[in-house]
Amino acid sequence: MKLDLNVDVHHLTRVEGHGSIRIRVQNGDIKEAAWEVIETPRYFEVMLKGKKWDAAAVLTARICGICSIGHTLASLRATENAFGITIPEAAKKLRILAKHGETLQSHYLHLFFLAAPDFLGLPSALPLIESNPEVVAIAARLKGLANNMCDLIAGRTTHPVSIQVGGMSHKPSRRELLALRDELLRSVEDVAATIALFKTLTIPDFTRETEFVALKGVKEYPFIGGDLVSTDGIVKKENEYRAMTNEFCVEHSTSKWCKLSRNSFAVGALARVNNNYKLLHKEAQKLAEELGLKPVNHNPFMNNIAQLVECVHCTYDSVKLIDELVKMPQDEPIRVKVEPKAGIGVGAVEVPRGILYHEYEYDNNGRVVKANCIIPTTQNHANIWDDMHELVKVNLVKGMTDAKMELLCSMLVRAYDPCISCSVH
Numbered sequence: 001m002k003l004d005l006n007v008d009v010h011h012l013t014r015v016e017g018h019g020s021i022r023i024r025v026q027n028g029d030i031k032e033a034a035w036e037v038i039e040t041p042r043y044f045e046v047m048l049k050g051k052k053w054d055a056a057a058v059l060t061a062r063i064c065g066i067c068s069i070g071h072t073l074a075s076l077r078a079t080e081n082a083f084g085i086t087i088p089e090a091a092k093k094l095r096i097l098a099k100h101g102e103t104l105q106s107h108y109l110h111l112f113f114l115a116a117p118d119f120l121g122l123p124s125a126l127p128l129i130e131s132n133p134e135v136v137a138i139a140a141r142l143k144g145l146a147n148n149m150c151d152l153i154a155g156r157t158t159h160p161v162s163i164q165v166g167g168m169s170h171k172p173s174r175r176e177l178l179a180l181r182d183e184l185l186r187s188v189e190d191v192a193a194t195i196a197l198f199k200t201l202t203i204p205d206f207t208r209e210t211e212f213v214a215l216k217g218v219k220e221y222p223f224i225g226g227d228l229v230s231t232d233g234i235v236k237k238e239n240e241y242r243a244m245t246n247e248f249c250v251e252h253s254t255s256k257w258c259k260l261s262r263n264s265f266a267v268g269a270l271a272r273v274n275n276n277y278k279l280l281h282k283e284a285q286k287l288a289e290e291l292g293l294k295p296v297n298h299n300p301f302m303n304n305i306a307q308l309v310e311c312v313h314c315t316y317d318s319v320k321l322i323d324e325l326v327k328m329p330q331d332e333p334i335r336v337k338v339e340p341k342a343g344i345g346v347g348a349v350e351v352p353r354g355i356l357y358h359e360y361e362y363d364n365n366g367r368v369v370k371a372n373c374i375i376p377t378t379q380n381h382a383n384i385w386d387d388m389h390e391l392v393k394v395n396l397v398k399g400m401t402d403a404k405m406e407l408l409c410s411m412l413v414r415a416y417d418p419c420i421s422c423s424v425h
Contacts, residue, residue, distance in 0.1 A: 020034075037255040258381075340365065
């Protein structure tokens with residue numbers, strides 16, 4: 001057993017935002033195993049006060065450069081629920097297609113450039129350019145495809161302009177959709193090469209009993225709206241999200257923490273797979289089985305594998321959505337008239353790192369009276385803390401060195417793919 005240990009990572013690299021790891025063990029006693037968030041609060045809810053209904057999504061998309069489509073969709077859903085708006089079926093499909101583009105963008109970025117270097121014993125992805133240029137080329141092609149999807153459907157790679165309150169302002173032509181379909185099918189070869197690469201990586205053997213929270217799918221693997229569910233059996237309505245998140249403050253973090261049935265819970269790709277495994281595309285289920293991902297999986301490092309499984313699901317589901325869209329009449333409506341009124345609405349959307357909640361209260365003139373936005377990483381901080389404490393405890397007994405413990409704990413945080421600066425509100 002290791003009696004003394006000192007790890008001080010200030011700040012952790014290859015994550016979004018600033019967070020630090022501090023581990024201190026004296027005479028075999030864990031004095032500290034801390035995940036600290038030190039970002040300055042951003043107060044984006046206050047910025048929304050007094051703004052008109054058609055400005056909320058434009059502003060909140062700027063909260064995050066990676067999840068800007070997700071923020072837009074959560075914002076629009078909150079506004080539409082407040083006004084009692086139901087959007088057309090074609091708009092629903094286009095929004096899911098845009099969401100898939102963002103999920104692929106984010107997951108491929110994380111898997112290739114942020115997580116993979118740890119497993120390959122590299123300090124960053126840059127050495128891969130010389131040692132394995134084909135891997136970098138595959139990553140660039142897949143990320144480029146995802147960018148093209150967002151450009152076509154949402155109007156921009158980030159900060160979308162085509163997704164509006166009431167539906168969509170633009171529908172791609174049949175020719176453009178079919179060209180995207182061909183591009184998605186051609187990408188299957190690159191996806192297969194990515195799977196082959198990740199099959200060679202060794203996932204750390206670690207488990208801790210965890211509660212996982214996600215949207216509850218009914219007929220489709222869920223991304224936009226619906227009930228909330230946890231692997232501990234809790235089910236809540238979308239507008240009961242505060243009872244699901246239970247935010248509270250702690251002294252050592254500028255971000256709030258969350259809890260439900262236990263001290264902490266996790267959201268993200270692993271939480272979605274654990275709660276909605278049967279709704280994954282059959283090809284994604286097949287991959288999950290090959291990689292040993294069966295619900296309920298309690299290894300946080302398997303979140304990387306869950307992201308890869310979701311990439312397969314989003315690729316094949318996008319092809320299905322395009323097939324459905326091109327069969328619709330060209331004059332199929334994609335937007336309904338918007339009539340602002342006083343009300344409160346909640347929008348819950350599964351962004352790459354987990355459930356994102358927006359809630360707005362509007363006055364009679366359609367101006368925001370009050371807003372609340374809870375970001376997925378906010379919900380994961382407490383679980384990262386609890387995982388880290390257990391990870392240190394388990395590996396202390398094995399006599400792990402300071403350097404190996406630093407790497408393992410850094411990999412743990414990166415496995416959550418945190419968006420740290422967004423989590424502070």
